[in-house]
Amino acid sequence: MxxxxxxxxxxxxxxxxxxxxxxxxxxxxxxxxxxxxxxxxxxxxxxxxxxxxxxxxxxxxxxxxxxxxxxxxxxxxxxxxxxxxxxxxxxxxxxxxxxxxxxxxxxxxxxxxxxxxxxxxxxxxxxxxxxxxxxxxxxxxxxxxxxxxxxxxxxxxxxxxxxxxxxxxxxxxxxxxxxxxxxxxxxxxxxxxxxxxxxxxxxxxxxxxxxAPYIPVPHHFKQQDELVKNAVSWMLENLDQEFHLDSLASQLAVSPRTFIRRFNQATGKPPKQYFQKLRIDEAKRLLESTALSVDDITEKVGYVDVSSFRRLFKREVALSPTEYRKRFAR
Structure with missing residues (x-):
């Protein structure tokens, strides 16, 4: 039929x-x-x-x-x-x-x-x-x-x-x-x-x-919030640093609870998860545009254990770092 x-x-x-x-x-x-x-x-x-x-x-x-x-x-x-x-x-x-x-x-x-x-x-x-x-x-x-x-x-x-x-x-x-x-x-x-x-x-x-390999961290927020904008700016400048929620909230002069609530409202994600996705985005950029080893890239985006980074990258992007580079390197 x-x-x-x-x-x-x-x-x-x-x-x-x-x-x-x-x-x-x-x-x-x-x-x-x-x-x-x-x-x-x-x-x-x-x-x-x-x-x-x-x-x-x-x-x-x-x-x-x-x-x-x-x-x-x-x-x-x-x-x-x-x-x-x-x-x-x-x-x-x-x-x-x-x-x-x-x-x-x-x-x-x-x-x-x-x-x-x-x-x-x-x-x-x-x-x-x-x-x-x-x-x-x-x-x-x-x-x-x-x-x-x-x-x-x-x-x-x-x-x-x-x-x-x-x-x-x-x-x-x-x-x-x-x-x-x-x-x-x-x-x-x-x-x-x-x-x-x-x-x-x-x-x-x-x-x-x-x-998944094509999706970047979203640039559009659900609502505009100067505090969240400042937080994201800090994240982008400190991708190789440890993320401490209490410390960042203190810098922004709000309580951790308020920071989490406003960040979630604006981005749809908790601060630490958003920070992690920014790190993955930067790793993707480095894999595409540089000849740096995966070990070096791991360090540049703030991770210590290469094996853990590879597993995280595969989970988020659906490709290993090596597979991603083969497909998208310029």
Whole structure:
């Protein structure tokens, strides 16, 4: 039986979020043909829809022909929402509000009818806006975390994940994560063997399905606080020093309890945990831009035991320091 895919495109969407998935699902169909002399119906079919049935102008100016209006999609098995083109986070929230009346009710109706709902990149904002993700896990482009959590506080954002699946709603991370999303959907609807073949064909290392290596310490705070700003400045200047909460609180002329409370409110993290992440960020920078040994970098970011630092780095970044350097060194 053929799994039917409906892609709900719109002006300004990312072109790869539309054309990329169709290529991956086409590869799945090819593998089915190769594995069987008489393949019968293809594994997947797809149609592209726009709000008014007219061609869509994507973010790069490429015009994509469509098969009809949104409401003509029928009863697809999978609904795919492309990512929103943006330079700034507020543009994503604005587009989400603009699309609410066009997509919101439609997405919820298809979900209620049993369709899997999927999004790529910033398209997760359009899914979260429907309320379908309230109380469930989601992911999105790592640089949009601040805007996402501010707009949808009821959603459990798992930024480190490349793909999330919860409540029959799938989200994927930044741009090219659509490939991981498609492999996950192929596995769900066509089985693990076809999915593995497709992953090999597109040279996708599915075991490293995480955005963790790319995520820096967030620069956006939940609220502005001069005390927290001064604390972070001290941290950045003293990454190689021991962190003593009581001492830093005293320098800032507040009690440790007040310091922890205000720091948590502003950053979403305890001071010591934030300091640790700043150290990891600096280690990443040194691994990318210098030839310093891991031992030297360990010392520069304030750790004494190299083995402990390696374990911490692997836990936070999902790669060892050596693996990170091989992948990202300039």
């Amino acid at each position: 053929t799994t039917k895919l409906a892609i709900f495109a719109y002006d300004g969407c990312l072109s790869t979020s539309v054309t990329g998935p169709t290529d991956v699902f086409h590869i799945a169909n090819i593998h089915q043909r190769v594995r069987k002399e008489d393949p019968g119906s293809p594994l997947f079919s797809w149609k592209i829809y726009s709000p008014d049935g007219k061609p869509v102008n994507t973010s790069t100016g490429i015009t994509i022909a469509v098969d009809g209006r949104y409401e003509q999609a029928g009863n697809p098995d999978i609904c795919l929402i492309p990512g929103i083109d943006h330079a700034f986070g507020y543009e994503v929230t604005q587009k989400t509000e603009e699309m609410r009346g066009l997509l919101g009710k439609l997405i919820k109706t298809h979900h209620a009818n049993g369709a899997a709902i999927a999004s790529n990149c910033s398209g997760s904002f359009l899914l979260a806006d429907t309320g379908l993700l309230d109380g469930f896990e989601a992911t999105t482009s790592w640089w949009l975390a601040h805007h996402f959590t501010h707009s949808f506080p009821k959603v459990h954002l798992r930024l480190e994940k490349m793909v999330t699946e919860d409540n029959n709603v799938f989200c994927s991370g930044a741009v090219t994560a659509y490939m991981h999303l498609c492999i996950r959907l192929i596995e769900k609807f066509a089985g693990p063997n076809i999915a593995k073949c497709c992953a090999k064909t597109v040279m996708l290392q599915n075991k490293e399905c995480t955005q």
